[in-house]
Amino acid sequence: MSKSITVESMLNKMLRAAKASVAQDWPKVADEATHQLQFMAQSIAAITSLAANGELTPEQARLDLDIAKNTAQINLITNAGLSKLMAQHTLDDALEAVKDTIDDVIGFDLL
Protein backbone atom coordinates (compact mmCIF):
# COMPACT_ATOMS: atom_id res chain seq x y z
CA MET A 1 0.00 0.00 0.00
CA SER A 2 1.57 3.27 -1.08
CA LYS A 3 -0.42 5.49 1.24
CA SER A 4 0.26 4.95 4.91
CA ILE A 5 0.50 6.82 8.18
CA THR A 6 2.49 5.97 11.27
CA VAL A 7 1.25 6.10 14.86
CA GLU A 8 4.10 8.49 15.66
CA SER A 9 3.26 11.03 12.95
CA MET A 10 -0.43 10.90 13.91
CA LEU A 11 0.41 11.34 17.57
CA ASN A 12 2.58 14.39 16.97
CA LYS A 13 -0.18 16.17 15.05
CA MET A 14 -2.83 15.15 17.58
CA LEU A 15 -0.70 16.31 20.52
CA ARG A 16 -0.15 19.74 18.97
CA ALA A 17 -3.89 20.18 18.40
CA ALA A 18 -4.82 18.93 21.88
CA LYS A 19 -2.29 21.21 23.52
CA ALA A 20 -3.79 24.21 21.73
CA SER A 21 -7.28 23.04 22.67
CA VAL A 22 -6.59 22.66 26.40
CA ALA A 23 -4.39 25.79 26.41
CA GLN A 24 -3.26 26.84 29.92
CA ASP A 25 -4.51 23.60 31.52
CA TRP A 26 -2.11 21.52 29.42
CA PRO A 27 0.54 21.01 32.15
CA LYS A 28 -2.15 19.55 34.45
CA VAL A 29 -3.49 17.09 31.86
CA ALA A 30 -0.41 16.47 29.69
CA ASP A 31 0.46 12.96 30.95
CA GLU A 32 -3.04 11.51 30.72
CA ALA A 33 -3.83 13.33 27.45
CA THR A 34 -0.62 12.00 25.86
CA HIS A 35 -1.48 8.50 27.05
CA GLN A 36 -5.02 8.68 25.65
CA LEU A 37 -3.95 10.23 22.34
CA GLN A 38 -1.37 7.47 21.94
CA PHE A 39 -4.20 4.98 22.50
CA MET A 40 -6.34 6.81 19.90
CA ALA A 41 -3.50 6.86 17.36
CA GLN A 42 -2.99 3.10 17.83
CA SER A 43 -6.74 2.46 17.53
CA ILE A 44 -6.96 4.52 14.32
CA ALA A 45 -3.96 2.67 12.87
CA ALA A 46 -5.54 -0.72 13.68
CA ILE A 47 -8.97 0.27 12.30
CA THR A 48 -7.39 1.79 9.16
CA SER A 49 -5.42 -1.38 8.53
CA LEU A 50 -8.48 -3.66 8.96
CA ALA A 51 -10.66 -1.42 6.77
CA ALA A 52 -7.96 -1.22 4.09
CA ASN A 53 -7.87 -5.04 4.00
CA GLY A 54 -11.64 -5.19 3.63
CA GLU A 55 -12.09 -6.73 7.08
CA LEU A 56 -14.21 -3.80 8.27
CA THR A 57 -16.89 -1.89 6.37
CA PRO A 58 -16.92 1.94 6.70
CA GLU A 59 -19.91 1.70 9.06
CA GLN A 60 -18.23 -0.90 11.27
CA ALA A 61 -15.01 1.11 11.31
CA ARG A 62 -16.83 4.29 12.40
CA LEU A 63 -18.60 2.49 15.25
CA ASP A 64 -15.33 0.89 16.44
CA LEU A 65 -13.72 4.32 16.37
CA ASP A 66 -16.64 5.87 18.32
CA ILE A 67 -16.27 3.26 21.08
CA ALA A 68 -12.49 3.84 21.18
CA LYS A 69 -13.14 7.59 21.42
CA ASN A 70 -15.56 7.08 24.32
CA THR A 71 -12.88 4.98 26.04
CA ALA A 72 -10.33 7.79 25.71
CA GLN A 73 -12.94 10.33 26.86
CA ILE A 74 -13.93 8.37 29.99
CA ASN A 75 -10.26 8.08 30.94
CA LEU A 76 -9.66 11.79 30.37
CA ILE A 77 -12.53 12.75 32.66
CA THR A 78 -11.53 10.16 35.29
CA ASN A 79 -7.77 10.59 35.36
CA ALA A 80 -7.19 14.12 34.09
CA GLY A 81 -10.22 15.74 35.72
CA LEU A 82 -11.55 17.22 32.46
CA SER A 83 -15.29 17.69 32.06
CA LYS A 84 -17.02 15.45 29.51
CA LEU A 85 -17.48 18.43 27.20
CA MET A 86 -13.85 19.53 27.49
CA ALA A 87 -12.58 15.98 26.95
CA GLN A 88 -14.79 15.68 23.86
CA HIS A 89 -13.62 19.03 22.54
CA THR A 90 -9.97 18.07 23.05
CA LEU A 91 -10.39 14.72 21.28
CA ASP A 92 -12.36 16.32 18.43
CA ASP A 93 -9.60 18.88 17.87
CA ALA A 94 -6.94 16.17 17.97
CA LEU A 95 -8.82 13.99 15.47
CA GLU A 96 -9.52 16.95 13.20
CA ALA A 97 -5.76 17.44 12.90
CA VAL A 98 -5.33 14.00 11.27
CA LYS A 99 -8.73 13.71 9.56
CA ASP A 100 -7.67 14.52 5.98
CA THR A 101 -4.63 12.24 6.07
CA ILE A 102 -6.58 9.31 7.57
CA ASP A 103 -9.57 9.69 5.26
CA ASP A 104 -7.19 9.84 2.29
CA VAL A 105 -5.39 6.64 3.38
CA ILE A 106 -8.56 4.72 4.24
CA GLY A 107 -10.55 5.93 1.21
CA PHE A 108 -13.70 7.02 3.07
CA ASP A 109 -14.74 9.46 5.81
CA LEU A 110 -13.70 7.69 9.00
CA LEU A 111 -13.28 10.72 11.25
Next chain:
Amino acid sequence: MRRQSISKLFILSFTFLLCACQSLNIPQYDAKTDQSITKIQTQVNSLFVSIKANLHSEKSAEKHYQKRYQKILVGLHVLLTRQEALPHNTTTREQVELLIDSIEKLQQRHKLGFKNEKELKALQHLINRHFRAILTLELAKRKD
Protein backbone atom coordinates in the same frame (compact mmCIF):
# COMPACT_ATOMS: atom_id res chain seq x y z
CA MET B 1 -24.46 28.95 82.96
CA ARG B 2 -20.95 27.89 82.00
CA ARG B 3 -22.25 24.46 80.94
CA GLN B 4 -24.92 26.11 78.70
CA SER B 5 -22.28 28.22 76.97
CA ILE B 6 -20.13 25.18 76.29
CA SER B 7 -23.14 23.34 74.84
CA LYS B 8 -23.98 26.30 72.58
CA LEU B 9 -20.38 26.51 71.46
CA PHE B 10 -20.35 22.79 70.70
CA ILE B 11 -23.59 23.01 68.66
CA LEU B 12 -22.27 26.01 66.74
CA SER B 13 -18.96 24.28 66.02
CA PHE B 14 -20.73 21.13 64.86
CA THR B 15 -23.07 23.12 62.58
CA PHE B 16 -20.10 25.00 61.13
CA LEU B 17 -18.22 21.75 60.52
CA LEU B 18 -21.25 20.19 58.83
CA CYS B 19 -21.70 23.20 56.52
CA ALA B 20 -17.98 23.22 55.73
CA CYS B 21 -18.03 19.54 54.77
CA GLN B 22 -21.07 20.03 52.53
CA SER B 23 -19.53 23.03 50.79
CA LEU B 24 -16.39 21.04 49.92
CA ASN B 25 -18.42 19.34 47.18
CA ILE B 26 -16.77 16.00 47.79
CA PRO B 27 -18.64 13.13 46.15
CA GLN B 28 -19.46 10.31 48.53
CA TYR B 29 -18.82 6.61 47.96
CA ASP B 30 -22.04 4.86 47.00
CA ALA B 31 -22.15 1.10 47.68
CA LYS B 32 -25.20 0.71 45.42
CA THR B 33 -23.29 2.22 42.46
CA ASP B 34 -20.33 -0.07 43.18
CA GLN B 35 -22.60 -3.17 43.26
CA SER B 36 -24.69 -2.13 40.23
CA ILE B 37 -21.71 -1.42 38.01
CA THR B 38 -20.12 -4.77 38.92
CA LYS B 39 -23.40 -6.56 38.15
CA ILE B 40 -23.75 -4.81 34.76
CA GLN B 41 -20.10 -5.55 33.94
CA THR B 42 -20.82 -9.24 34.54
CA GLN B 43 -23.86 -9.08 32.21
CA VAL B 44 -21.78 -7.38 29.48
CA ASN B 45 -18.92 -9.87 29.74
CA SER B 46 -21.37 -12.75 29.71
CA LEU B 47 -22.81 -11.26 26.49
CA PHE B 48 -19.35 -11.24 24.87
CA VAL B 49 -18.65 -14.82 25.99
CA SER B 50 -21.94 -15.98 24.50
CA ILE B 51 -21.39 -14.19 21.17
CA LYS B 52 -17.89 -15.70 20.94
CA ALA B 53 -19.25 -19.18 21.62
CA ASN B 54 -21.81 -18.79 18.82
CA LEU B 55 -19.60 -16.76 16.51
CA HIS B 56 -19.79 -18.78 13.32
CA SER B 57 -23.43 -19.76 13.62
CA GLU B 58 -26.71 -17.96 13.05
CA LYS B 59 -27.17 -17.91 16.84
CA SER B 60 -24.64 -15.06 17.09
CA ALA B 61 -26.95 -12.62 15.27
CA GLU B 62 -27.94 -9.47 17.15
CA LYS B 63 -31.64 -10.39 17.00
CA HIS B 64 -30.95 -13.20 19.48
CA TYR B 65 -29.33 -10.76 21.95
CA GLN B 66 -31.84 -7.92 21.98
CA LYS B 67 -33.27 -8.86 25.39
CA ARG B 68 -29.78 -8.93 26.89
CA TYR B 69 -28.94 -5.49 25.48
CA GLN B 70 -32.27 -4.20 26.75
CA LYS B 71 -31.56 -5.53 30.27
CA ILE B 72 -28.07 -3.99 30.28
CA LEU B 73 -29.34 -0.61 29.05
CA VAL B 74 -32.24 -0.54 31.53
CA GLY B 75 -29.75 -1.25 34.35
CA LEU B 76 -27.50 1.55 33.11
CA HIS B 77 -30.35 4.06 32.87
CA VAL B 78 -31.43 3.23 36.43
CA LEU B 79 -27.81 3.77 37.49
CA LEU B 80 -27.70 7.08 35.60
CA THR B 81 -30.83 8.32 37.39
CA ARG B 82 -29.18 7.45 40.72
CA GLN B 83 -26.04 9.39 39.73
CA GLU B 84 -28.15 12.42 38.81
CA ALA B 85 -29.81 12.31 42.24
CA LEU B 86 -26.55 12.05 44.22
CA PRO B 87 -24.89 15.37 45.09
CA HIS B 88 -21.54 16.48 43.62
CA ASN B 89 -21.48 13.52 41.31
CA THR B 90 -20.92 15.00 37.86
CA THR B 91 -17.93 12.82 36.90
CA THR B 92 -19.66 9.50 37.65
CA ARG B 93 -22.79 10.70 35.85
CA GLU B 94 -20.71 11.60 32.77
CA GLN B 95 -18.91 8.25 32.93
CA VAL B 96 -22.23 6.37 32.94
CA GLU B 97 -23.51 8.50 30.01
CA LEU B 98 -20.45 7.49 27.98
CA LEU B 99 -20.88 3.82 28.90
CA ILE B 100 -24.53 3.94 27.76
CA ASP B 101 -23.44 5.48 24.45
CA SER B 102 -20.80 2.77 23.97
CA ILE B 103 -23.24 -0.08 24.73
CA GLU B 104 -25.72 1.40 22.22
CA LYS B 105 -22.92 1.59 19.63
CA LEU B 106 -21.89 -1.98 20.47
CA GLN B 107 -25.42 -3.12 19.71
CA GLN B 108 -25.39 -1.23 16.38
CA ARG B 109 -22.02 -2.84 15.65
CA HIS B 110 -23.44 -6.26 16.51
CA LYS B 111 -26.26 -5.69 13.98
CA LEU B 112 -23.60 -5.26 11.30
CA GLY B 113 -22.01 -8.56 12.33
CA PHE B 114 -18.77 -9.81 13.81
CA LYS B 115 -16.34 -11.74 11.63
CA ASN B 116 -13.89 -13.11 14.15
CA GLU B 117 -12.93 -13.41 17.79
CA LYS B 118 -10.22 -10.75 17.46
CA GLU B 119 -12.83 -8.06 16.71
CA LEU B 120 -14.89 -9.10 19.72
CA LYS B 121 -11.87 -9.25 22.00
CA ALA B 122 -10.86 -5.70 21.03
CA LEU B 123 -14.37 -4.34 21.70
CA GLN B 124 -14.65 -6.26 24.99
CA HIS B 125 -11.35 -4.74 26.09
CA LEU B 126 -12.57 -1.22 25.26
CA ILE B 127 -15.89 -1.66 27.08
CA ASN B 128 -14.13 -3.11 30.13
CA ARG B 129 -11.93 -0.02 30.25
CA HIS B 130 -15.14 2.01 30.75
CA PHE B 131 -16.13 -0.19 33.71
CA ARG B 132 -12.63 0.01 35.19
CA ALA B 133 -12.70 3.83 35.07
CA ILE B 134 -16.08 3.96 36.82
CA LEU B 135 -15.01 1.49 39.52
CA THR B 136 -11.65 3.21 40.04
CA LEU B 137 -13.40 6.50 40.73
CA GLU B 138 -16.04 4.94 43.00
CA LEU B 139 -13.41 3.10 45.07
CA ALA B 140 -11.29 6.25 45.30
CA LYS B 141 -14.29 8.01 46.88
CA ARG B 142 -14.32 5.33 49.61
CA LYS B 143 -10.66 6.07 50.44
CA ASP B 144 -11.42 9.80 50.73
